[in-house]
Amino acid sequence: MSVNISPAVDELEVSLFGPGYGEAIALHLGRGKWVLVDSCIDPIAKAPATLHYLSHLGVDIAQAVKLIVATHWHDDHVRGISTVFQKCQSAELVISTALSKDKFLELIGLYHSGSVMQSSGIDEFVHIFQQLDKRKKQGVRFNAPKFALADRVLFREEISLGTTTVEANISSLSPSDEAVLQALLAFERLFPHRLESKKRITSPSPNHASVALWCAIGDSRILLGADLECTSNPKTGWSVILDDSSVLDRKASVFKVPHHGSKNAHHDGIWDNVLIRGPFAILTPYNRGSTSLPSSNDIARIVSLTSHAFLTAPTATRSTKWRKKVVRDTVKQATKNIRNVHQGWGHIRLRKRIGYPNKAWRVELFGDARPL
Amino acid sequence: MSDAYATAKQPLHGITAGDLSDVGNIVQFVSPDTDILVEANYDADASTQTGINTPSAASGTFDINKSFIPPQLPLPYSRRSFSDSFKAIQKWEGYVIEVYEDTFLARLIPIVGEGTDQNAEIYIEEVEPADRVLIEPGAVFYWSIGYLDKPSGRHRDSYIRFRRLPAWSQRELDAAKRKANRLKELLNVE
Numbered sequence: 001m002s003v004n005i006s007p008a009v010d011e012l013e014v015s016l017f018g019p020g021y022g023e024a025i026a027l028h029l030g031r032g033k034w035v036l037v038d039s040c041i042d043p044i045a046k047a048p049a050t051l052h053y054l055s056h057l058g059v060d061i062a063q064a065v066k067l068i069v070a071t072h073w074h075d076d077h078v079r080g081i082s083t084v085f086q087k088c089q090s091a092e093l094v095i096s097t098a099l100s101k102d103k104f105l106e107l108i109g110l111y112h113s114g115s116v117m118q119s120s121g122i123d124e125f126v127h128i129f130q131q132l133d134k135r136k137k138q139g140v141r142f143n144a145p146k147f148a149l150a151d152r153v154l155f156r157e158e159i160s161l162g163t164t165t166v167e168a169n170i171s172s173l174s175p176s177d178e179a180v181l182q183a184l185l186a187f188e189r190l191f192p193h194r195l196e197s198k199k200r201i202t203s204p205s206p207n208h209a210s211v212a213l214w215c216a217i218g219d220s221r222i223l224l225g226a227d228l229e230c231t232s233n234p235k236t237g238w239s240v241i242l243d244d245s246s247v248l249d250r251k252a253s254v255f256k257v258p259h260h261g262s263k264n265a266h267h268d269g270i271w272d273n274v275l276i277r278g279p280f281a282i283l284t285p286y287n288r289g290s291t292s293l294p295s296s297n298d299i300a301r302i303v304s305l306t307s308h309a310f311l312t313a314p315t316a317t318r319s320t321k322w323r324k325k326v327v328r329d330t331v332k333q334a335t336k337n338i339r340n341v342h343q344g345w346g347h348i349r350l351r352k353r354i355g356y357p358n359k360a361w362r363v364e365l366f367g368d369a370r371p372l
Numbered sequence: 373m374s375d376a377y378a379t380a381k382q383p384l385h386g387i388t389a390g391d392l393s394d395v396g397n398i399v400q401f402v403s404p405d406t407d408i409l410v411e412a413n414y415d416a417d418a419s420t421q422t423g424i425n426t427p428s429a430a431s432g433t434f435d436i437n438k439s440f441i442p443p444q445l446p447l448p449y450s451r452r453s454f455s456d457s458f459k460a461i462q463k464w465e466g467y468v469i470e471v472y473e474d475t476f477l478a479r480l481i482p483i484v485g486e487g488t489d490q491n492a493e494i495y496i497e498e499v500e501p502a503d504r505v506l507i508e509p510g511a512v513f514y515w516s517i518g519y520l521d522k523p524s525g526r527h528r529d530s531y532i533r534f535r536r537l538p539a540w541s542q543r544e545l546d547a548a549k550r551k552a553n554r555l556k557e558l559l560n561v562e
Contacts, residue, residue, distance in 0.1 A: 021489075043488075100561045102552055109551030110544065133558055144560040194545060198537035199510030200467045288469070288477070288491055320487035327462045327485065330517045330530045331492075336475050338492040 003366050006057045007351055010161040012217055014254055014350045017042070017049035018284030018312030020342040022076045025224060025256065026050045029168045029217055030159045030354050034059065035067040036088065037213065037224060039081035039124075043345050048080035051087055053347070062089045067155045067170065069094040069148070070128075071211040071226035073104075073121040074203045076286065082127035089141050093128070094154050094172070097147040098180045098209035103187035110192070111201060122201055148172035148211040149180070150240070151247055159217075166218035166354055171247045173212040174228055178235035183209040208236055212258065214247050218354045221250055223274060225258030229265045238267035242274070251276045254350060254361065257309075260286035261294030261302055271305050280361050281309040281372075282348045287341055299372055309372035310365065312346035344368030458529060460484050460518040466492075468511045476507050480515065499532045506534040 007013040013028035022040025029035060034054065042049040054061050065088035070081055073096075085093055098104065108129065111122045135142040146154055155170040175183065186208065190201060207227045215222040230237040238258075241248075253276050259265035261283045281302055286293040292315035294302065302309050319338045322328040331338060346369030350361045365371075462485035470477040474497070480490040494515075496504060503513075513534040520529040 100556075100559055102556070105552035105555045105559075106548045108555060109548035110540075112551060129555055129558065136558060144558075147561075192540045192545075194542045195539045197506075197539050199508070200512055202469070202509045319490065322462075323486060324461055326519070326528050327517050330528070334494055334498045334530060336493040336495065338480075338490050340487075341479070341489040341491055 016348045023284040037069045038077040065091040078124040093145040096209040097149045098183035169216040176240045179208040221252035222254040223252040224256040227259045242269040257283040261298040285315045313344035313368040457521045460516045462517040503534040
């Protein structure tokens with residue numbers, strides 16, 4: 001089992017990367033065409049995980065990547081995505097419709113100087129828009145981004161696999177119109193008032209603007225849940241998708257579990273009506289203070305629904321073992337708890353021949369990835 | 373309100389060598405005319421005269437951020453005097469994620485020392501009283517652990533100092549709206 005072996009021309013691939021805080025997906029549609037969803041940094045290569053992986057496969061990144069999707073703007077989903085956009089010169093960019101609205105763009109305008117503290121998700125969008133501006137001025141490789149909204153087709157292409165041709169369709173299932181409205185209200189609350197002290201921008205929750213994707217390649221269906229959650233408003237989140245979506249044409253066999261397996265992002269209707277029985281469920285952990293996702297209850301719930309569930313890295317339990325006693329003693333005294341943000345680094349790879357509906361997905365686990 | 377604007381290249385009071393090393397290239401000082409805390413970028417490599425009148429500060433220039441500084445922010449209590457020397461063994465830049473009753477959750481990014489990014493729930497009592505009003509989501513701080521050399525001997529020391537960032541000005545908010553309009557043109561959105 002080598003990570004460096006490319007998928008065959010007629011092989012579908014879903015690769016999920018996750019270090020404990022961050023998530024990225026590489027999707028092979030067939031015949032060397034790739035879609036990249038979100039971005040996180042490979043802690044060893046210190047480069048965007050998807051780019052590092054594709055370069056190991058020998059992929060011509062500038063030509064082979066057709067679509068880049070930023071499902072939302074939170075740090076853990078967009079780290080390095082401006083570099084991904086810069087390198088993938090043939091790719092179209094997809095962002096949530098909510099991120100094309102005045103209030104988000106004003107936040108971009110406000111934080112574009114990076115004067116507060118680097119590494120917020122806003123910075124990545126600042127860099128993307130700077131590149132877009134440069135491309136437009138130079139008149140080369142400029143494509144305005146596409147904006148994801150419920151039931152919108154983002155990518156459609158006939159892919160020739162020698163004797164047969166398959167259709168690849170990628171559609172956004174969210175955000176709904178109501179979710180966009182809620183996201184704008186959240187952005188409004190983030191916008192500072194005059195004389196308010198500057199601070200680092202925070203990430204509000206729930207994330208109404210998140211883009212869930214429905215990938216239909218030949219006879220295979222893949223549901224990538226991003227960080228979409230359920231809310232009390234039935235016109236947002238997973239409820240409105242179940243009620244209104246018209247693109248869910250058959251059941252999916254692969255599910256990127258939303259929002260790191262949290263209870264808030266679980267909807268029985270998705271498991272009952274949108275997924276096959278016992279699908280391949282893949283997810284990344286999220287470590288934040290004393291709470292980590294997925295929790296033991298989340299894990300119990302997911303494994304009760306499928307025996308094919310995989311996590312890219314363990315959830316947080318460890319802190320650095322400080323070598324210097326003065327540091328060790330002081331940290332122990334000053335903190336109630338302290339944990340490493342990144343507990344490991346893993347990569348889950350699923351592959352399957354296109355056009356063979358009865359063939360199972362082949363699972364490969366690299367690094368710290370593990371069965372749930 | 374004009375009193376609250378600092379003037380560049382003026383004599384600066386209240387900086388100690390410890391302060392300079394605490395916060396990298398950002399320093400805080402008291403504007404001599406107004407007693408208002410100001411934050412500035414410090415360039416220690418610059419060759420021009422500094423205007424610093426403290427005996428232990430290094431030479432350099434200050435590029436003063438002229439933004440309005442909220443006058444209600446209290447000045448931090450300093451435990452160090454000019455003759456003290458603090459050596460940081462471990463230092464993080466951090467930001468507050470959430471605030472609880474007696475602790476706050478923060479992301480810590482190491483600047484000096486060992487380790488990787490940490491999520492830490494830090495006791496509020498570890499923060500100097502004058503800085504506690506600044507603890508809110510998004511607030512940026514520095515946490516240093518090390519030794520303080522005093523005439524009386526070497527002592528362990530740990531201190532958490534919150535950055536007193538300038539306030540958003542109307543000019544900045546208006547500029548953000550203009551920038552947003554340009555971005556809308558770029559993105560071809562109405």
